[in-house]
Structures are given as structure tokens and as C-alpha cells.
Amino acid sequence: MDTYSFEDFVGDTDVFFTQHFDRKPLLRRGALAGRLAGLPSVRHLDDLLALETVPPSYVRVTKGGKGVPSGAYTRTVARGAALAEALNPEKVYELFRSGGTVTWNSLNHVLPSARRLREPFTDALACDAEVVLFVTPARTDGFSPHHDSIDVFVVQVDGTKTWRVWATPEHRRGDEASYTPEELGEPVIEVTLEPGDVLYVPHGTPHAAAAKSELSLHLSVGVEPRRWRHLLQDTVTALVEDDDFHAFPYLADGEDAAVAALAGKLELLRERLAHLDAAAEAKRLVAAGRTRNGAGGTREFARLATVDTLGPTTVIRRTAVPVEFGVSDGGKTTLQVAGHRLAVPDAVADALRALDGDRTVTAAAFFPEVPEARSLGVARGLARLGVLEAMGGPSVAPTAHHERK
Numbered sequence: 001m002d003t004y005s006f007e008d009f010v011g012d013t014d015v016f017f018t019q020h021f022d023r024k025p026l027l028r029r030g031a032l033a034g035r036l037a038g039l040p041s042v043r044h045l046d047d048l049l050a051l052e053t054v055p056p057s058y059v060r061v062t063k064g065g066k067g068v069p070s071g072a073y074t075r076t077v078a079r080g081a082a083l084a085e086a087l088n089p090e091k092v093y094e095l096f097r098s099g100g101t102v103t104w105n106s107l108n109h110v111l112p113s114a115r116r117l118r119e120p121f122t123d124a125l126a127c128d129a130e131v132v133l134f135v136t137p138a139r140t141d142g143f144s145p146h147h148d149s150i151d152v153f154v155v156q157v158d159g160t161k162t163w164r165v166w167a168t169p170e171h172r173r174g175d176e177a178s179y180t181p182e183e184l185g186e187p188v189i190e191v192t193l194e195p196g197d198v199l200y201v202p203h204g205t206p207h208a209a210a211a212k213s214e215l216s217l218h219l220s221v222g223v224e225p226r227r228w229r230h231l232l233q234d235t236v237t238a239l240v241e242d243d244d245f246h247a248f249p250y251l252a253d254g255e256d257a258a259v260a261a262l263a264g265k266l267e268l269l270r271e272r273l274a275h276l277d278a279a280a281e282a283k284r285l286v287a288a289g290r291t292r293n294g295a296g297g298t299r300e301f302a303r304l305a306t307v308d309t310l311g312p313t314t315v316i317r318r319t320a321v322p323v324e325f326g327v328s329d330g331g332k333t334t335l336q337v338a339g340h341r342l343a344v345p346d347a348v349a350d351a352l353r354a355l356d357g358d359r360t361v362t363a364a365a366f367f368p369e370v371p372e373a374r375s376l377g378v379a380r381g382l383a384r385l386g387v388l389e390a391m392g393g394p395s396v397a398p399t400a401h402h403e404r405k
């Protein structure tokens with residue numbers, strides 16, 4: 001399956017960051033030509049609409065440039081004793097057939113391929129990113145001229161769509177806004193995007209799009225890089241976590257003592273800021289920007305299923321999962337692994353210690369001088385915890401929950 005780097009979308013990153021990022025639009029024809037198999041497509045959209053219950057907040061339908069009220073494509077379903085609104089797929093298809101554009105927001109919430117698509121963007125820009133899917137029927141004005149408050153990377157996946165993009169204004173209005181064609185003059189980019197083309201539209205940049213002779217599906221990766229104020233807020237928030245800023249002050253009466261106390265804390269904060277290691281803080285801010293809470297991508301069930309297929313002749317090895325060895329007591333050694341604490345025969349602890357570096361052993365011979373079946377059982381148990389793995393088997397182990405690829 002294709003995985004994508006940030007360069008795949010924007011080309012030379014030095015050129016992108018010095019000339020285009022936050023400044024002017026960028027068109028890259030054929031950037032992902034022939035490499036679309038790993039991306040969400042029309043087929044995935046049908047699969048999503050085939051789910052029994054979809055919360056309507058994911059889907060938006062617009063027609064003639066205006067949003068269709070969600071009541072036109074939802075139905076009420078019983079969920080236990082309660083009632084909830086869910087998508088009515090037939091109504092969505094009907095609105096699409098009659099010229100509506102269907103938008104699926106936060107596609108990365110529900111589709112692994114959309115989650116993978118956002119990764120190069122969160123890594124490169126150290127901020128959150130959301131993937132939105134747009135599907136437009138043939139011969140429709142998808143969206144009339146407007147600007148968005150976030151940066152958008154458009155990837156054309158199916159069909160074609162004609163875009164007009166105007167120059168990024170020097171002074172940008174923050175929120176979303178729409179325009180008449182007369183206000184805008186000549187676009188700086190006018191292009192019919194084909195599958196594999198990528199278009200970058202900085203925030204506040206007017207743009208409009210329309211599908212031509214066929215259905216169009218494009219993905220928009222929306223990113224909102226953090227401004228200085230967000231980064232510095234984060235820095236100060238981390239500094240005031242310290243116990244020195246924990247007490248409840250009483251400032252309300254404005255007495256000299258209260259003012260002096262505040263002045264003292266401001267001075268302390270100033271000192272802490274002055275002593276901050278800027279290089280280390282930059283690293284921390286980047287790491288924080290790349291972190292996203294939510295489900296991991298570890299395929300743990302698939303890993304556990306392969307553990308149960310370990311046989312006596314399977315060659316096994318240690319993984320990178322750390323094991324803390326305790327002291328031996330009564331023939332047993334305590335191990336601490338991935339939040340578990342277990343006592344194993346000393347011979348098992350020794351066998352595990354011996355499996356460092358590139359050494360391997362068969363599952364039957366792992367626990368020496370016991371019957372094969374017992375050795376295999378112990379090997380499987382340790383493999384379930386992620387300490388051992390089959391050679392050539394999946395290398396994903398439980399601690400990978402906390403790591404990025």
C-alpha cells in the first residue's frame with residue numbers, strides 16, 4: 001500500500017516553506033499520479049453510507065451553493081430506550097442525484113486510509129489536520145467563491161474539477177467569507193484538476209470549484225498551524241504547572257500586599273522564561289503538535305491472532321519491548337513487562353536474558369529441559385505480552401501504542 005511523504009504533496013519542502021506556505025497557492029499537476037490506491041475513494045464512500053448508523057454530524061449536503069438542512073437526509077433510529085438521529089443513505093443519494101455536493105467531515109475519524117493521509121501533514125506542520133471528502137455530481141457549481149479560515153491541501157481522486165484560485169490577500173480576514181466574481185478580478189490559477197493533482201490554498205485565499213462532465217471526488221486536508229500566541233500560551237502553561245504557582249491568591253481587594261504578591265509571581269515567571277532552553281522548548285512544542293489523542297494504529301488483534309499460531313518449530317526472538325528483571329526468590333524471578341508483573345521460573349528468565357541482540361531459538365527449545373508443549377506455552381504467553389515474536393512476524397508490540405512510526 002502506498003504511504004505518502006509531505007514532499008509527495010508539495011514537492012521541494014524548502015521551496016514550499018519559503019515561497020508558498022502561508023503566502024501563495026501552489027498547483028502540482030500529477031503529484032500523486034498512479035499512486036491513488038492508498039487513498040479514500042468513491043467505493044469507500046459507498047461503504048460508509050452502507051453502515052447501519054452514521055451520526056449526521058459527519059455529513060453535509062450543499063445544493064446551489066447553500067447548505068441543505070440535515071433533516072432532509074436523516075432519520076430517527078431507536079438506540080435502546082433512546083432515540084437518535086442517523087443518516088438516511090437513500091436521501092443522501094437522492095440529493096446527490098439531483099445536483100447536491102456531499103461532504104464527509106473528519107473522514108480520518110472513521111477510515112484508516114484517511115488517518116494515514118493526515119500523518120505527513122501533522123508531522124511536517126506539527127499541528128492537527130482533518131481530512132474532508134467532497135463528492136460532486138457532474139456539471140455542478142460545487143462552491144461559489146469564498147475563503148476558508150484554514151490552509152487546505154486538495155487532492156483530486158476521482159473525476160475532474162475546475163478550480164479558480166485568486167491571489168492570497170496581504171491582509172486576511174480571519175473567518176470564512178464569500179465573494180462575488182466582480183470583487184475578485186482575474187484568478188491566479190484556473191485549472192481542471194485530474195486524479196493525482198494537488199492544490200495548496202492558504203487560509204484566507206478566495207477560491208471556487210465546479211465539477212465538469214463527470215462525478216468528482218476530492219479530499220481536502222485542512223490544517224491550522226499554531227500561531228505564536230498558541231505556542232507561547234503552551235510554553236507559559238507548561239511553566240505555571242510548577243508548584244510555585246499552585247496557591248490560591250486573594251487579589252480582589254487590590255491591597256498593597258496582593259499587588260506585591262502578583263508582582264513577585266510575575267517576576268518569578270519572567271525568570272523562568274529567561275532561563276528556558278529555547279532549543280529544548282522548540283522540540284517539546286513540535287512533539288506536542290504532532291501528538292493526537294485517539295485510537296492507535298497497532299493492529300493488536302491481528303498480532304494476537306498470529307501468536308496463537310506459533311508452533312514448536314517457529315523461530316522466535318526478543319522484541320524491543322523492555323523487560324525489567326527482578327531478583328530470584330524460591331526458584332522464580334519477577335518480570336515487569338508493559339504494565340504487567342509476573343513470576344516465571346528462573347530458567348525462563350535466563351532464557352529471556354540470553355535472547356539479546358540477534359539471537360533466536362525455536363519455541364520448543366526456548367524453555368530448556370521441559371517438555372516441548374510447556375516451552376511452547378511459555379513462549380506463546382510471552383509473545384502475547386509482546387516480549388517475543390516469530391521471525392518475520394509482525395513487529396508491532398504493545399509499547400508501540402505510545403510511539404509514532
Ligand SMILES: [Fe+2]
Nearest residue numbers: 143146147148
Ligand atoms: Fe473552500
